Amino acid sequence: MSQTPDNAVRQYIDQHSDTFLDDLKEWLRIPSVSAQPEHADDVRRSADWLTGKLKETGFPVTEVWETAGAPAVFAEWPSEDPAAPTVLVYGHHDVQPAALADGWDTEPFEPVIKGKQLYARGAADDKGQVFFHTLGVRAHLAATGRSTPAVHLKLLIEGEEESGSPNFRTLIEQHRGRLAADAVIVSDTGMWSETTPTVCTGMRxxxxxxxxxxxxxxxxxxxxxxxxxxxxxxxxxxxxxxxxxxxxxxxxxxxxxxxVELTDRERKLFAELPFDEQEWLRTAKSYAAHGEQGYSTLERIWARxxxxxxxxxxxxxxxxxxxxxxxxxxxxxxxxxxxxxxxxxxxxxxxxxxxxxxxxxxxxxxxxxxxxRPCLTPLDHPALEAVARAMGRAFEQPVRFTREGGSGPAADLQDVLESPVLFLGISVPSDGWHAPNEKVELDLLTKGVEAAAYLWTDLAESLRT
Amino acid sequence: MSQTPDNAVRQYIDQHSDTFLDDLKEWLRIPSVSAQPEHADDVRRSADWLTGKLKETGFPVTEVWETAGAPAVFAEWPSEDPAAPTVLVYGHHDVQPAALADGWDTEPFEPVIKGKQLYARGAADDKGQVFFHTLGVRAHLAATGRSTPAVHLKLLIEGEEESGSPNFRTLIEQHRGRLAADAVIVSDTGMWSETTPTVCTGMRxxxxxxxxxxxxxxxxxxxxxxxxxxxxxxxxxxxxxxxxxxxxxxxxxxxxxxxVELTDRERKLFAELPFDEQEWLRTAKSYAAHGEQGYSTLERIWARxxxxxxxxxxxxxxxxxxxxxxxxxxxxxxxxxxxxxxxxxxxxxxxxxxxxxxxxxxxxxxxxxxxxRPCLTPLDHPALEAVARAMGRAFEQPVRFTREGGSGPAADLQDVLESPVLFLGISVPSDGWHAPNEKVELDLLTKGVEAAAYLWTDLAESLRT
Structure with a gap:
């Protein structure tokens, strides 16, 4: 498993990171709160903004897809290699409600960089993690000298995830043909911590x-x-x-x-994570671990x-x-x-x-x-191994594996498209999803760009074999 | 066990029943609703009215006893026989709320006789059953030629029973000496039915x-x-x-x-009652009997x-x-x-x-x-046998025994006064306690007067032995 970063990728990212951040901040200024009807226009504005930016990135196909609720964005960038596999990236452009009065130190829709952190509603969940794919694919092209991605690349960025994705299943069933993919990359999750990069392998x-x-x-x-x-x-x-x-x-x-029972390898990998049960209990605001006998707390919340x-x-x-x-x-x-x-x-x-x-x-x-539905990609799936390698190269260390205890629309993608679902996310627990002072770590955001840049070449090969 | 009625008692009751009913109707016109603060004056007026009527009946001692809430009435009529036992009658002069709009056919505080029934709030619960003791003691004196009752007779008629008797325990502890009695007669319960006269022997x-x-x-x-x-x-x-x-x-x-387990005799007597479980379920608005194995429904609600x-x-x-x-x-x-x-x-x-x-x-x-606390008087207690005989004479048939599943201040009397508690009541389930169109059966009310008239001579002898 190669953990070698690519200097060309890094150089390209360094050269373009200011523009990248300026663009992201522009997007974060749009209060695309799907749960609040008064922000319906902002959600639409966010979809239009993203469509424009994806076109600017180079996607030859960019469309706003209507639903019974808020609009989604679809984009497609075919590979010049007709035999290349197809990959669909999933994320969302709507955000949780936020107001200064909730306890924010700065205006939630006025992005501000303090030190190495970018504060704004949606910085991590999910605009930042959607947006790293734009610079990622450009870096991928620049470093490889390609004019089209190594995979047929599709993006589906929905506008109702923070409202429970009420129209998502209908949307993907309706566009099943155009969404068809050999793998789905979900960029709407996080990692274990800043120092322990991880790849999520499934959700309950x-x-x-x-x-x-x-x-x-x-x-x-x-x-x-x-x-x-x-x-x-x-x-x-x-x-x-x-x-x-x-x-x-x-x-x-x-x-x-x-x-599907936990494998011995998964149990071993979970057990190696630097898990502090007392700290976890503080996060859970609870006073004892309690559950199914024979399983650790991580196994209970992720895999049981x-x-x-x-x-x-x-x-x-x-x-x-x-x-x-x-x-x-x-x-x-x-x-x-x-x-x-x-x-x-x-x-x-x-x-x-x-x-x-x-x-x-x-x-x-x-x-x-x-x-x-639940979703899970086995540890030995070639696409998962490619994601892990891409993350490993970005972080210059082997990544570990986690799962998510919660449930989400990723399962619908796995189910309707009959594709394996992989998770590529760089957010950390301290990012404050749904909370005041949501932020993203700029260093990790860059790692996300970098991992996205490495991923397509590797995935093209992995999925071909 | 004598079941022979006394013609002198019946004659006296017949001669005085019109006045008795007129008086009772006058009392029922006082809306002594203890739960509604706007009726506080009415509760007091009810206590005063009763005090006056008891004095008129012949009680040499009549007092209004104050509590932290509504007043109670105490009356005492000593026997000329200093060795006579002491008996305390308990009842209450307050009533449940009632309004025409609740579904009453006539004004709840405008008593009306239709056929052989007297309709008014409090007709059965509890003014009617308190009031039969007034004519009862007069009939006892007239029939026996006595000028004082055969027992030292005391009455305690509280004014907060329908509000949960919040001050009752304090009241009886405070007046423990003056309330001391060899037996307590509670007239605030009912019988099995018009055709099955019963005596209650305890409450849970x-x-x-x-x-x-x-x-x-x-x-x-x-x-x-x-x-x-x-x-x-x-x-x-x-x-x-x-x-x-x-x-x-x-x-x-x-x-x-x-x-205290049920005795075989009690179980046999309960089993002989004409109990229709389907009809009971309709009253319970329930769809199955369900409870402790090995016990009948009546045993479950009365004695378990x-x-x-x-x-x-x-x-x-x-x-x-x-x-x-x-x-x-x-x-x-x-x-x-x-x-x-x-x-x-x-x-x-x-x-x-x-x-x-x-x-x-x-x-x-x-x-x-x-x-x-629970209260229970064993079936073979001489005072209970005397009550059963008095009821049997009034109804001209042996009475059966029941218990009450509910709980009430009777237990406080048993506990504080350390006296057996007996129940003398003639109300029937159709009387509609706490419901619209509360009524009392006039024939049964007369039986109550009659039983009260028989009771004191018998009880004086039973308690002496």
Missing amino acids: GLVECELSVCGPDQDIHSGSFGGAVPNPATVVGRIVAALHDGQGRVAIPGFYDGI PTAEVNGIGGGYQGAGGKTVVPAAAFVKLSFRIVAGQDPARVEAAITQWVEAQLPAGVRHTLTFSGAT | GLVECELSVCGPDQDIHSGSFGGAVPNPATVVGRIVAALHDGQGRVAIPGFYDGI PTAEVNGIGGGYQGAGGKTVVPAAAFVKLSFRIVAGQDPARVEAAITQWVEAQLPAGVRHTLTFSGAT
């Missing part, structure tokens, strides 16, 4: 449901009737308790069917499926007590799922299990909301 | 608590942290589930210690302790889902307890058990609110 999926249980037609007196009729709050409590067995495993029959209570309620909610058997109770559950688990199969298992838990005399409704 | 007690469990300092992301830290909603669900064992018994160690969830909550409560591990969750529990169980001991058992259930990394608070 998500199944969400709400269970409502009804007992008596109205709250009834617990003195007159208590102890002799089913109590829906008790039923819900028992279902919550039955979700896990004594080893912290999800106790729903069939839940683990087909799961979970069942979590997000909300529970029923009966008397006011101050003091009220001696009733409640008419109804509910629980909102979410299940993180991992590679090999299918949302539809998991939902069927949950449904069957819930029905088996319910005593006579209660009625229930179980409602599932939109599920997200 | 009550222990209430709220458990709050805190996990993370704030709601945290279930993708980033779920599955690796304790979830307080899950903890609360597990505690709810652990409350009962597979047989529906309360699984808290020590909970059943010292319990319970653990019931009255309210539960935590995490996201809005529409749809939110993928968080909640910062906190709570559960409000109430435990009905039976004779032999001590609230303080039960609270200690709950506390110890809850603490043993909690995983590392959560903090909790467990708060108990005012407990109520």
Whole structure:
């Protein structure tokens, strides 16, 4: 595995970094907050700005794609080599809401460089990480002397990621043909830390449901009737308790069917990460590690499926007590799922299990909301190895591997396009995604440009073999 | 057991029933709603009215007793026989709120007789059942030719029962000496039905608590942290589930210690009652009988302790889902307890058990609110036998025995005065306590007067032996 940087790439980046940063700052000044209707025009302005900049970069095809919500940007730069593989880069140009009053030290939409950090909403999530591909592809061309990229390069930069990507799946299904790719590069994640460069290899999926249980037609007196009729709050409590067995495993029959287990190599690599559980607990604002037996905390959050209570309620909610058997109770559950688990199969298992838990005399409704599939690329996948090499060259050290515990639209890309999904990101936990004073480390941003510059040649070869 | 009515008693009651009903209607016109501050004067007016009427009845001592809230009425009529036992009658002169708009067919505080029923708020709960003692004691004197009752007769008619008797315990502790009695007659309960006269032999007690469990300092992301830290909603669900064992018994160690078990005779008598479970379920607005194995529904609600969830909550409560591990969750529990169980001991058992259930990394608070003791008079207690005989004479058939599943101030009387508590009531389930169109059956009201008239002679003898 080569970890040798390329002086030509570095030189090109150095020469163009001022313009690159000026451009990025211009983009960051557009408050493209997708969740706030008053910023709808700004989101559109952001899409137009990016389209123009991609054209300027050299992409022969640049389009604004409409959705039922905010617009996405699509760009394409075919390789002169017709046999070259196709790669699709994914990111998003919308940002989280931000206001000075939230605790920002400077205006969130007035980018400012302090020392080696660029502060602005979207600096890391995700404009900075989208934008490094523009200088990246130029450096790739300059260093290799090519006039087109080594891969057929496509970009899809959506405008609703911070609003839950409500129209994303429809969008990619609609444009499935034009989006077709041999690999997807997602640039919307981070690394372990400044000193431990990493590549994410997958994300967990998500199944969400709400269970409502009804007992008596109205709250009834617990003195007159208590102890002799089913109590829906008790039923819900028992279902919550039955979700896990004594080893912290999800106790729903069939839940683990087909799961892709962690490999020994992955477990070993995770275990080698400089993980400080006490510090992690501080980040989690929690007071103990707790979960499935036989797995480390990192394995639990990255690679193991979970069942979590997000909300529970029923009966008397006011101050003091009220001696009733409640008419109804509910629980909102979410299940993180991992590679090999299918949302539809998991939902069927949950449904069957819930029905088996319910005593006579209660009625229930179980409602599932939109599920997200898991995605995972095996460590020995050639495309993943190429990403790891590109990052390794940029950082001049071998990179390590992580996963993401959360869920995102990357899985839809893997699913609809039937392509492996790779993650190329340089953000670090201190960047403050969704928080005040979001920033990106300028040195890492440059490493991102550099990794993007190395990637296409390597990937073209890896995917060809 | 004599079931022979007394013609002299019946004749006296017949002669005075018109005046009795006119007086009762006058009292029912006073809207003595203790829960509504705007009726505070009415509650006082009710106490004054009753005091005057008791004086008129012949009670040489009549007093209004102040509390921190609404006033109670105390009256005393000593027997000329110094060796006579002392009996205290308990009832209440305050009523539940009522308004025509709630669904009443007639004004709730404008009593009206339709056929053989008297409609008004308080007709059954509890003014009607307090007031039958006035004509009852006069009929007792007239029929026996006595000028004073056969027992030292005391009445305590409180004014805050419908507000949870917040000052009752203090009141009776304060007047413990003057209230001292060999037996307490509570006239604030009902019978099985018009055709099945019954005597209640006890009430369950009550222990209430709220458990709050805190996990993370704030709601945290279930993708980033779920599955690796304790979830307080899950903890609360597990505690709810652990409350009962597979047989529906309360699984808290020590909970059943010292319990007075049902006797075979009681179980046999309960089983003989004309109980229609389907009809009971309709009253309970529930769809299945459910509870402790090995016990009938009546045994479960009358004679077995319970653990019931009255309210539960935590995490996201809005529409749809939110993928968080909640910062906190709570559960409000109430435990009905039976004779032999001590609230303080039960609270200690709950506390110890809850603490043993909690995983590392959560903090909790467990708060108990005012407990109520259970009360029970054994079937073979001479005073209970006297009450049963008096009811049997009035109804011209042997009475059966019931208990009450609810909890009330009767237990405080048993506890503070260290006296057996007996229940003398003629209300029936269709009377609509706390509901619109509350009524009392006039025939049953007359039986109440009659039973009260028979009771004092019999009780004087029973308690003397």
